[in-house]
Amino acid sequence: MTYGVAQFQAAAKAQLSELGQVRARLTELKRAHGERREELARRLNAAKDELTASLLPAFTPEALAGAARLVGFPGLLQKGFPAQAEAERGRLSARIAGIEAEPAYRDRRLLRDPLVGTLTRALKELEEFRKPFADVVERFRHPRLSRLLEVGYGTPRYAVPFWRTSYYADWKAGDEILERFPGKDAFEEILPGYLEAAGMLETYDPRIASLRAEILAGQRLEEELGAQRQALESLEPRYLGLARIALAQHLEDVPLDSLAGALAGRPDLAVLVRKWSGLHHQLRYLDAIADGQIEPAFRRVDDDVRKLQKDLVKYSRPKNSGTTFAPDAFQRRFDRTRNEKLRKRVDRIGGAHERVYAFESYDRGSFASDFLWWDLMTDGRIDGNFIPEVRSYYEAHPDAAARTGTGLDPDDLAAASAAVSTRPAGRDGLLDAS
Amino acid sequence: MNARLTEREGVLLLAREFVRAGLSLTEDCPIEVEGGTVHLDAYDPARRVGFEFVTDEAGDRREIGPEVVAALERKMEAGEAWILLVDEWDVEGPDDLALAARRFLGELRSRGVLA
Numbered sequence A: 001m002t003y004g005v006a007q008f009q010a011a012a013k014a015q016l017s018e019l020g021q022v023r024a025r026l027t028e029l030k031r032a033h034g035e036r037r038e039e040l041a042r043r044l045n046a047a048k049d050e051l052t053a054s055l056l057p058a059f060t061p062e063a064l065a066g067a068a069r070l071v072g073f074p075g076l077l078q079k080g081f082p083a084q085a086e087a088e089r090g091r092l093s094a095r096i097a098g099i100e101a102e103p104a105y106r107d108r109r110l111l112r113d114p115l116v117g118t119l120t121r122a123l124k125e126l127e128e129f130r131k132p133f134a135d136v137v138e139r140f141r142h143p144r145l146s147r148l149l150e151v152g153y154g155t156p157r158y159a160v161p162f163w164r165t166s167y168y169a170d171w172k173a174g175d176e177i178l179e180r181f182p183g184k185d186a187f188e189e190i191l192p193g194y195l196e197a198a199g200m201l202e203t204y205d206p207r208i209a210s211l212r213a214e215i216l217a218g219q220r221l222e223e224e225l226g227a228q229r230q231a232l233e234s235l236e237p238r239y240l241g242l243a244r245i246a247l248a249q250h251l252e253d254v255p256l257d258s259l260a261g262a263l264a265g266r267p268d269l270a271v272l273v274r275k276w277s278g279l280h281h282q283l284r285y286l287d288a289i290a291d292g293q294i295e296p297a298f299r300r301v302d303d304d305v306r307k308l309q310k311d312l313v314k315y316s317r318p319k320n321s322g323t324t325f326a327p328d329a330f331q332r333r334f335d336r337t338r339n340e341k342l343r344k345r346v347d348r349i350g351g352a353h354e355r356v357y358a359f360e361s362y363d364r365g366s367f368a369s370d371f372l373w374w375d376l377m378t379d380g381r382i383d384g385n386f387i388p389e390v391r392s393y394y395e396a397h398p399d400a401a402a403r404t405g406t407g408l409d410p411d412d413l414a415a416a417s418a419a420v421s422t423r424p425a426g427r428d429g430l431l432d433a434s
Numbered sequence B: 001m002n003a004r005l006t007e008r009e010g011v012l013l014l015a016r017e018f019v020r021a022g023l024s025l026t027e028d029c030p031i032e033v034e035g036g037t038v039h040l041d042a043y044d045p046a047r048r049v050g051f052e053f054v055t056d057e058a059g060d061r062r063e064i065g066p067e068v069v070a071a072l073e074r075k076m077e078a079g080e081a082w083i084l085l086v087d088e089w090d091v092e093g094p095d096d097l098a099l100a101a102r103r104f105l106g107e108l109r110s111r112g113v114l115a
Helices: A005-055 A061-070 A081-101 A108-112 A118-139 A145-151 A165-178 A187-233 A235-253 A256-263 A267-314 A327-333 A336-358 A373-378 A388-396 A398-403 A411-420 B007-020 B066-077 B094-110
Strands: B026-033 B036-044 B049-054 B082-087
Touching: A005 A235, A005 A267, A005 A327, A005 A336, A061 A081, A061 A235, A061 A256, A081 A187, A081 A235, A108 A118, A108 A187, A118 A187, A145 A165, A165 A187, A165 B082, A165 B094, A187 A235, A235 A267, A256 A267, A267 A336, A267 A373, A336 A373, A373 A388, A388 A398, B007 B036, B007 B049, B007 B082, B007 B094, B026 B066, B036 B066, B066 B082, B082 B094
Parallel strands: B049 B082
Antiparallel strands: B026 B036, B036 B049
16 A cells, blocks of 8 residues: 555644744753853852952952862962052052153143133133124125135225026125125125134134143043043952963862862862852853754754655646555655654653753862762763763773763654655655656 | 936026027037137127037037147137037036026126126
């Protein structure tokens, strides 16, 4: 018995519906990964700050030496943060003293007080003198004004012949300006006032600009002094922050077991290091699950959905209506057990992600060289071989690998997917209904 | 900015102002200028008053180039003719052009060329 197009379409639609559900679950996992990752990154950052603050509570030579000794990081002293801080302190102090000695700063009240400062008052006075002249110049503002002045419009010098259009354009522009001076009848009457006002502005404006520049320079000096003083006040916290960053970088680079001896006498620090290291691994594992399992599964399901949709379109065409499908190939393609396996696999991925994310027993972490956070977080019941760190660990510790369950089967998806891409018989030659 | 006047719009507007001032215009009128002949858009041969509205559209720039304009100006300086020369690019709109025409004709009256 062979299967016809109607049966193919019914089975494909059912398959699409099931893949749609799986796809929705994977979409939800992707969203959850984003949120969880963000939260863990925040917690990791807080743990790092707490740890480095405990390791290096102050920016003193003793504290720096103590932290360097404790974590085996002589580089912390070699970086010379105290010397750098002192050099900066020297530069800042010198500049602050220099600014404080400058007359523009020292006499700031005398010069720039908003009410009685000599510069402020001089500027205000000049601006008041300038205003009536500026008003006249403003009333003369016209796109053709510069031309009128150039050709001497309104003066005996004006010699544009009356048969040229420009003669009338000049006339019109002159009239438009004249309209702004009620009671005046001719441009000649108002022109001297403009020339005087423009001349006064030429005198006042450079003086005003110079005063403004002097005031601005003084204000900038005050601002600079504020910034320099603030930099001086924040000097130690800034260098303490730099030293802690260097310390954190070192901790990220060294194996945890190398700290075991040093932290034996500091249980308070050991707790913080375990938490920080655990969060580091949690984040790394979640990323590995997302990149190595969720994303590939999502892409594979998407590919399968596309193939099914393409085939549905193909077999809905009249010319393909007589296609038949071989029973073996048909059953393989629409094997429901494969869908079940796919669903279970996605559930397992989600379970692993949830389990790693929910882990909070950092105090159970160990400084032992054969300790694996993955095993602690999953209770050794989830196969983490898709994570390079876990795989290397199992290769180096075959006994531990034997104890671990094999919950995740990387071949599941490939097998399920292979069934989806089954080719039809009929016109493709696998089985001919005739 | 106003749209530029077409050749026909400009010539009609100017003609209306010139006729209103009592001129008898001849369209596309030839006048002699320094040995050559130039055709003006409108000209009253009796009063020797007219106008030329120079546009790209009418191809006026071929006939009335800078040298011809200079020759026409010499003719006007000599009091032999009174021609309002308007370049389409120098006019912002019909009101501007009408005002220029009225003022030109007013100048001619004040100089005794027109009654």
